[in-house]
Amino acid sequence: MNDSIEDPDAPAPGSRRPGGRTARTRAAVRDAVLTGLAEHGYPSLTVEYVAERSGVHKTTLYRRWGGVEGMVADALDLAGEDSWTPPDTGSLAGDLRALAREVVEGFGDPARAAAPTAFVGAAFQSPRAADALHSFYAERFRRCEEVVSRAVDRGEAPATTDAGAVVRAVSAPLFLRLFVTREPVDGSLADQAADAALAAVAAGVYTRRTGAPVTGARNKD
Amino acid sequence: MNDSIEDPDAPAPGSRRPGGRTARTRAAVRDAVLTGLAEHGYPSLTVEYVAERSGVHKTTLYRRWGGVEGMVADALDLAGEDSWTPPDTGSLAGDLRALAREVVEGFGDPARAAAPTAFVGAAFQSPRAADALHSFYAERFRRCEEVVSRAVDRGEAPATTDAGAVVRAVSAPLFLRLFVTREPVDGSLADQAADAALAAVAAGVYTRRTGAPVTGARNKD
Structure with a gap:
């Protein structure tokens, strides 16, 4: 039930907008946020870290996400866009x-x-x-x-x-x-x-x- | 069930050691930690804040608690020393x-x-x-x-x-x-x-x- 926020290697939900550079950027930022959260936790997550890890320029990160809070929220939004469905065992x-x-x-x-x-x-x-x-x-x-x-x-x-x-x-x-x-x-x-x-x-x-x-x-x- | 960590005005559990200056210091630090957590949250809690709020010298705080982590843990330990008992309604x-x-x-x-x-x-x-x-x-x-x-x-x-x-x-x-x-x-x-x-x-x-x-x-x- 939590696959999409556990697995940074899952298909990027952002790729719904097919082939878009925007979608790829969003997914790269999401991956960097997940890695940063997993390795260092929220209080240590910085825009600098995400920029270095994702290859997306700091200016772009600030412009599109405002900062760390916005990137974390967007990573969660993206996680919610997956195609997970509940089990169906028959009972x-x-x-x-x-x-x-x-x-x-x-x-x-x-x-x-x-x-x-x-x-x-x-x-x-x-x-x-x-x-x-x-x-x-x-x-x-x-x-x-x-x-x-x-x-x-x-x-x-x-x-x-x-x-x-x-x-x-x-x-x-x-x-x-x-x-x-x-x-x-x-x-x-x-x-x-x-x-x-x-x-x-x-x-x-x-x-x-x-x-x-x-x-x-x-x-x- | 959570009275003791909700109510900074509850009798200080540390007063078990009657009249002790140590117990009073511990309770004062606990009160400052609770106020700081309530007002600013854990990431913003500093030794400086607790020192100012409790009137206990920074040197003492570092010596006895090591830092913020130790003070927060001790405040929780103190909260657990209260006399709370569960309700007894008859069923x-x-x-x-x-x-x-x-x-x-x-x-x-x-x-x-x-x-x-x-x-x-x-x-x-x-x-x-x-x-x-x-x-x-x-x-x-x-x-x-x-x-x-x-x-x-x-x-x-x-x-x-x-x-x-x-x-x-x-x-x-x-x-x-x-x-x-x-x-x-x-x-x-x-x-x-x-x-x-x-x-x-x-x-x-x-x-x-x-x-x-x-x-x-x-x-x-």
Whole structure:
């Protein structure tokens, strides 16, 4: 679920605008930002570093991105433009477990986790990074909701299930340990997180109440 | 559940060593660190700021704490020495909801949330802060486990319930939104998080498997 911000070698999302020099520049800057975040973290990321690493002139960087905050936010925006879709295993139980396992696989490996972790950390210091992170995850979780709508179609979940709350519940115990309590995560913890969300779905905890405000996910965008 | 790192006016835990000048100095430094984190965030916190704010000489600060990292870690250690205990409402459902509501109340108010949020952010940049944050939450959640052991005594949960996993599950959807997806939290979301954990307990998701590794909380300290 986090491939695009983990893998600087993935096809550049900017190449949607085919062959464009602008798209290539944007992707080069994104790659340099990811490398810089992974190696040094947000507080040490400088325009000078990105210029040297990307081969894009500092003047261009300042003109197009304004500075480090803008480049980090744009790298996250680009990460959100990939074609990732959630797993489709044929059951809600399987899909939720697969989603949770993707989180553990993505963040369990320190090398792959460094850049996305730095994005989460950058949001504590940069309001623009925080906005970009919010949008990134809003879109990610929106795509994940498909596993719940398929479950509704199969009769595995009530039609009134708040899909956004369910898919957030699956990641939440993992992100708590990765980013707050700093505890290890593994496959059995992933399964537990998925199974807990499934049990809560079955118990009707995530059922949207008609006429009442939705209690779960409230994407602002 | 987070009172001590939210409220710089709480009785100084260091005063355990009664009347000690050392304890007073430690508390003064802690207060300055909390104010600095709340007002400026971790990257802008300097020894100079703490010296001016606390009235403790820079030389003393460097000698006793080494620098900003050490002062932040010690402020977290001090926060963990308070006498907070989890709610006791008479039922597991009530206790879990009360725990979740404490998180929302503590972090829903930007003024109260600033310092503890800065601690979470600091852990992305400082290994010592990350260790201190890990210890703080390990101890916090250890205290929370009491709500599960009381529930076991009342026959509300299986004796094999992994209490650490349950109490982490209650906070997780809230911390996800506060620190990762940057979405609002409120009382109904708190209730939902608590009810989901309760449903998963009832379904046996958090049952420790005898003879198998514990899948949930694994405190290292």
